[in-house]
Each structure stands twice: as structure tokens, then as C-alpha cells.
Amino acid sequence: MGPTVAEIKQKLQQADAAEFAVLERSLIADTRKGVRAAVESARKRLAALEAEQQRLEGMYAFQADIAGGKLVVGLDEVGRGPLAGPLAVGAVVLPDEPHIAGLNDSKQVKPEERERIAEQVKQVALTWTVQYIEPSDIDAHGMTASLTTAFCRAIAAVEAQGVQPEVVLLDGNPLHLDAREINVVKGDGKCASIAAASIVAKVERDALMCEYAKRFPAYDFASNKGYASAAHIEAIEQQGLCPIHRVSFCHAFTQESLF
Structure with missing residues (x-):
């Protein structure tokens, strides 16, 4: 009895490009739907890894060139x-x-x-x-x-x-x-x-x-990082500005009341 679909899927998920090429050839006659799906998934995963590697190398090459x-x-x-x-x-x-x-x-x-x-x-x-x-x-x-x-x-x-x-x-x-x-x-x-x-x-x-x-917990800076989320704007309108606000950026939301 040959390997199960689950076993084949696990091998494909862990395979690098060279290993995938060998597995793909060995599975060419296996028509089980789960196997065909696992082969295609592995192919897409490796293609994405290759594209990412090329993108990264391109960033370093661009820098060296410029x-x-x-x-x-x-x-x-x-x-x-x-x-x-x-x-x-x-x-x-x-x-x-x-x-x-x-x-x-x-x-x-x-x-x-x-x-x-x-x-x-x-x-x-x-x-x-x-x-x-x-x-x-x-x-x-x-x-x-x-x-x-x-x-x-x-x-x-x-x-x-x-x-x-x-x-x-x-x-x-x-x-x-x-x-x-x-x-x-x-x-x-x-x-x-x-x-x-x-x-x-x-x-x-x-x-x-x-x-x-x-x-300054009223402004939820952990979530908005200081950007103009709806909740942040509402907090300004209710609380006024705190010492780390950029006053010149907030004229639309406050009368510049400070605490």
C-alpha cells in the first residue's frame, strides 16, 4: 500500500524546489483529488518563494546599481x-x-x-x-x-x-x-x-x-499611533489636546484647549 494523501501532503508542504521536482514526477500518475490539490498548492508556494527571493535580490541590486x-x-x-x-x-x-x-x-x-x-x-x-x-x-x-x-x-x-x-x-x-x-x-x-x-x-x-x-489613555495611541482615526478625533473633541499633539495639525477638531 502506497503513502496516504495526508503523508504526501506533508512531504509536499516541506519540500524545497529540488525535492518538489522529484515528488511531482513520482506523483504524475496519482489521480487522487487530494494529491493533485496538494501538488498544485506546493507549486504555488514555491513559485511565491521564488518571486519573493527575486524581489529581495532586486532591492539589493537596485541599491548597488544606483x-x-x-x-x-x-x-x-x-x-x-x-x-x-x-x-x-x-x-x-x-x-x-x-x-x-x-x-x-x-x-x-x-x-x-x-x-x-x-x-x-x-x-x-x-x-x-x-x-x-x-x-x-x-x-x-x-x-x-x-x-x-x-x-x-x-x-x-x-x-x-x-x-x-x-x-x-x-x-x-x-x-x-x-x-x-x-x-x-x-x-x-x-x-x-x-x-x-x-x-x-x-x-x-x-x-x-x-x-x-x-x-494618555483617552486617545488610544496604542491602536492609532497618533493618526486621525475616528475614535482619536472623537477623543480630541471630548478631551482637548494632550502634550504630544501637534497643535497645528488639529485646528479642525479643537479650539486648542490644552491640559
């Missing part, structure tokens, strides 16, 4: 749009190897995966940092100036750790903040170091907003 093989620091911002909490800018200098599985625009990565990837980035990176601009400074100077300040601080922090990047890869449009600057529109989905900066900044800022949620 920087001419020079040492780069990738930078990205998180928290440009929230009503509360700081602006965060991440900066990461990655080695050529090892490649970090799952690197992508932080918005495209599930929260639990972001935390895993952020931890691996911190372990693998030559250096990394997250710099913050507080809400009061955003109110005082505006977002464009705040972004420039945060990016400059991040570059300085990287260099203070003894790493001298030859290229500064910046997500988004030109800011003309550094002679080494190269801009990559939607770079967090194209370039490995920018994606790493995006994820580290997102994880660090989210953790900070969860800490703020303990101090």
Missing part, C-alpha cells in the same frame, strides 16, 4: 501625517551580505513581521539610528524644516558611530540636505537600506506611541 557599489546609508521618515507624536527618521547602513528576508516598505509588512525584520536589521547593520522631531518643534518650524533637521541628525548620528557613507539614499523628493544625496521616489519599496530604515523607524515609533498610550 550607488555605484559605494557604501550607502538609507534614510526614511515615519510619522509625517499623524495628529500626535513625533516625526521619526530611520537611517541604516547595511552590508552586502547577508540579505534580510522580508525587507520591504514598512506599510507592506505585517506588524509581527516588522518586529522580526527590525531586530534582524539591528543585528546585521553596520550601524542604525532613529531620530525624532517632537510635536512642539513640528508646530514651530513646519514639516519640511522638521524633515530636513531629522535627516541631518540621522546622518550625523551614523557618522558619529564611525561609519562614513559615500552615498546618502533618501526616500522621496530632493531635500538638498547633503552633497551625497540621491533621491529614490518610493524607495522604501525599491532599495534595501531605505526599506530597512523604514521598518526600524516604524517599529521604534510604534513602540514609543504605545508608551504614550499609558500616559
Whole structure:
């Protein structure tokens, strides 16, 4: 008696590409519906893994190409749009190897995966940092100036750790903040170091907003991270602003009453 459908399914679920090729040939005459479904499922799983591997390798290749093989620091911002909490800018200098599985625009990565990837980035990176601009400074100077300040601080922090990047890869449009600057529109989905900066900044800022949620529980910062959810807006209308709100972002919801 041959293997059961369940046994075949388990083997297919665990098979790599080479093992699948052998299994597929051995099962070509097996017409059981469960076997055919398991073979197709395994084929799709391996195709998705191959596509993901190519996407990841493409991010590293893109970075090497645009920087001419020079040492780069990738930078990205998180928290440009929230009503509360700081602006965060991440900066990461990655080695050529090892490649970090799952690197992508932080918005495209599930929260639990972001935390895993952020931890691996911190372990693998030559250096990394997250710099913050507080809400009061955003109110005082505006977002464009705040972004420039945060990016400059991040570059300085990287260099203070003894790493001298030859290229500064910046997500988004030109800011003309550094002679080494190269801009990559939607770079967090194209370039490995920018994606790493995006994820580290997102994880660090989210953790900070969860800490703020303990101090200011009325606003549910652990859930909304300072963004304008319906519940957050309702809390502002009922409670007024708290010390980490960006007053200049909240005129539509409050008469600027502070506590």
C-alpha cells in the first residue's frame, strides 16, 4: 500500500524546489483529488518563494546599481501625517551580505513581521539610528524644516558611530540636505537600506506611541499611533489636546484647549 494523501501532503508542504521536482514526477500518475490539490498548492508556494527571493535580490541590486557599489546609508521618515507624536527618521547602513528576508516598505509588512525584520536589521547593520522631531518643534518650524533637521541628525548620528557613507539614499523628493544625496521616489519599496530604515523607524515609533498610550489613555495611541482615526478625533473633541499633539495639525477638531 502506497503513502496516504495526508503523508504526501506533508512531504509536499516541506519540500524545497529540488525535492518538489522529484515528488511531482513520482506523483504524475496519482489521480487522487487530494494529491493533485496538494501538488498544485506546493507549486504555488514555491513559485511565491521564488518571486519573493527575486524581489529581495532586486532591492539589493537596485541599491548597488544606483550607488555605484559605494557604501550607502538609507534614510526614511515615519510619522509625517499623524495628529500626535513625533516625526521619526530611520537611517541604516547595511552590508552586502547577508540579505534580510522580508525587507520591504514598512506599510507592506505585517506588524509581527516588522518586529522580526527590525531586530534582524539591528543585528546585521553596520550601524542604525532613529531620530525624532517632537510635536512642539513640528508646530514651530513646519514639516519640511522638521524633515530636513531629522535627516541631518540621522546622518550625523551614523557618522558619529564611525561609519562614513559615500552615498546618502533618501526616500522621496530632493531635500538638498547633503552633497551625497540621491533621491529614490518610493524607495522604501525599491532599495534595501531605505526599506530597512523604514521598518526600524516604524517599529521604534510604534513602540514609543504605545508608551504614550499609558500616559494618555483617552486617545488610544496604542491602536492609532497618533493618526486621525475616528475614535482619536472623537477623543480630541471630548478631551482637548494632550502634550504630544501637534497643535497645528488639529485646528479642525479643537479650539486648542490644552491640559
